[in-house]
Amino acid sequence: MEVIEILREASNRIYKNVKDLAGTEEAAGDFGRGAGGDISRNIDITAEQTVLDYLKEIKFECIVLGEECGRVELSDNPKGYIIMDAIDGSANAVRGVPFFCSSLAFATENKLSSITDGVITDLTNGDMYWASEGKGSFLNEKQIKVQQKEPIYKIVGINTSGGSNELMQRMYPIFQNHNHTRHFGANALEMALFARGLMDVFIDFRDKIRIQDIAAGCIIVKESGGLLLDADLNPLDADLSYETRVSFIAAANQKILDEIMSQIN
CATH class of the missing domain: 3.40.190.80 (D-Maltodextrin-Binding Protein; domain 2)
Structure with a gap:
């Protein structure tokens, strides 16, 4: 299975597990400060655990760098790094503001410039943005580009x-x-x-x-x-x-x- 397929499936599983959680009392909770420094909420923990469980299920050899869980080594011989913000926009998600997502990327080295694959899923509707190095960017199955024309409104x-x-x-x-x-x-x-x-x-x-x-x-x-x-x-x-x-x-x-x-x- 290609890395982009792994990221897309993990992201899909996040969406299924949290889509009915946002804006409910169950979304909140205070689980202390995560590795990134922000307060971890139940919806964050649920989303991260979804990814960790999936990576363990398929035995994907990597190091996970999660915003809540910190560094999790899933192999002594990792292929690279999964960089995970399982819920970006946690304040929106907890309040029920319909603008939050999951963000998953894969890097071969310890540098941003070594990222080869990335997936961002809009967790309010399941729309998935994804890209692999040299292959273009996509929204679901349609290729996307930055604004090409002079915009009507900048x-x-x-x-x-x-x-x-x-x-x-x-x-x-x-x-x-x-x-x-x-x-x-x-x-x-x-x-x-x-x-x-x-x-x-x-x-x-x-x-x-x-x-x-x-x-x-x-x-x-x-x-x-x-x-x-x-x-x-x-x-x-x-x-x-x-x-x-x-x-x-x-x-x-x-x-x-x-x-x-x-x-x-």
């Missing part, structure tokens, strides 16, 4: 949640200059919407985002034709450590990247 996704005063001052011109700005509360799913052409730029310059949040999004953005850069406008890369925090910008093309960056103080 939509800029921007995550400033918990951002510093300095960051807000830097970003203020983007809000001021007639851009249609959006933030929905789940970076992975927002990267998928960008890859689908529904946003023209997506920015997170907070230096807070974890690898688990963006791993699958990275390969899906790249395979859809998008530019994915760090805050210094170099190709985005980082190690897979739990201490790693990154900033990034995804843009549909160089023209819109230049336009948006010219607005940032």
Whole structure:
């Protein structure tokens, strides 16, 4: 079985196990802080355990890097890393806001740049975004691309949640200059919407985002034709450590990247 098929099946199983859980009292609970630093909720634990159980069932030799469970070694001779944020947008999921997803990626080495496969599943409807290196990005079975034309409305996704005063001052011109700005509360799913052409730029310059949040999004953005850069406008890369925090910008093309960056103080 190919890696992408394993990720897709694991993601499918998450959807089946949590689709009726969101917005219920059972979704919440406080299970302490997970490896990523956030409070683990019942819906997070259920989703992660679904993936771990499946990987053990098929005896897939890997190291799992989960946002809640931390590093789980499923083999002494691993083929690579499964990078897992089983529920991205946990606050939305617990409250029942219909914007949250699962994010699963596979990397051969301890670097973002070694990711070969990724799957993001919209857990409100089962839509699955997926990509493998060199094979393009897909929504379910239809290939997707970043926005190819001059958009009627330029939509800029921007995550400033918990951002510093300095960051807000830097970003203020983007809000001021007639851009249609959006933030929905789940970076992975927002990267998928960008890859689908529904946003023209997506920015997170907070230096807070974890690898688990963006791993699958990275390969899906790249395979859809998008530019994915760090805050210094170099190709985005980082190690897979739990201490790693990154900033990034995804843009549909160089023209819109230049336009948006010219607005940032």
